[in-house]
Amino acid sequence: MNRILLGNLISFLASLALTAGCLMKDPKKVYGMQVTENLILVVSSACFGSWSGISTLLVSTVRNVLLVKGRFDKRMMYLFIVLVTACGIAVNNKGLIGLLPVLSTVILTICNYYAREILAIKWSLFVNIMLWAVYFFAIWDVISGVTQVVIAVITLASIFQVKQRRTLHEQLYEGSD
Numbered sequence: 001m002n003r004i005l006l007g008n009l010i011s012f013l014a015s016l017a018l019t020a021g022c023l024m025k026d027p028k029k030v031y032g033m034q035v036t037e038n039l040i041l042v043v044s045s046a047c048f049g050s051w052s053g054i055s056t057l058l059v060s061t062v063r064n065v066l067l068v069k070g071r072f073d074k075r076m077m078y079l080f081i082v083l084v085t086a087c088g089i090a091v092n093n094k095g096l097i098g099l100l101p102v103l104s105t106v107i108l109t110i111c112n113y114y115a116r117e118i119l120a121i122k123w124s125l126f127v128n129i130m131l132w133a134v135y136f137f138a139i140w141d142v143i144s145g146v147t148q149v150v151i152a153v154i155t156l157a158s159i160f161q162v163k164q165r166r167t168l169h170e171q172l173y174e175g176s177d
Contacts, residue, residue, distance in 0.1 A: 012144065014040035025118060039061060041053070062080075076113075100132070108127075
C-alpha cells in the first residue's frame with residue numbers, strides 16, 4: 001500500500017510536467033517537458049512494478065531528446081519503434097494492459113516523425129494521454145489517471161484555441177481580397 005501511495009505522489013509531479021508541456025506552443029519545449037515527465041514517471045512506474053512502462057518511458061526519453069536536438073529522422077523512427085516494441089514486450093508483466101504503454105509510444109513515435117505543426121503534435125499527445133490514462137487506472141495509479149484525463153481536457157481546449165485562431169486568421173485573410 002505504501003508503494004501505491006508513493007507512486008501516486010511521484011506520478012502527480014510527472015503530471016504537472018505534462019500539463020506544462022501541453023500548454024506550450026513551441027514543439028521543442030513540448031518535447032522537452034515530455035523528457036522531464038518521462039523521467040519522473042520512470043520512478044513512479046518502479047513503485048507500481050510496471051516494467052513495460054519503465055522500458056517504454058526510457059526509450060521515449062531518448063527519442064524526445066533526439067527530437068529536441070533535431071536528430072530524429074525516418075531511420076530513427078523505425079529504430080525506436082523496434083526498440084520500444086521489443087523492450088516493452090520482453091519485460092511486460094501486466095498482460096494486455098502492459099501493452100498500452102508500448103502501443104501509445106509506438107503511435108507517438110510515428111507522430112513525432114510525421115507531425116510538424118503544433119496542431120498535429122497536440123492531437124498525438126491527446127491520443128498518448130488517453131492510452132496512458134487507461135493504463136494508469138489499471139495499475140492503480142489513480143492520481144496520474146485522473147490527472148491524465150484532466151490534461152486531456154486541457155489539451156482539447158488548447159487544440160480548440162489553435163483551430164479557432166486559424167479559422168479567424170483564414171476569415172480575415174479571405175476578407176482582405
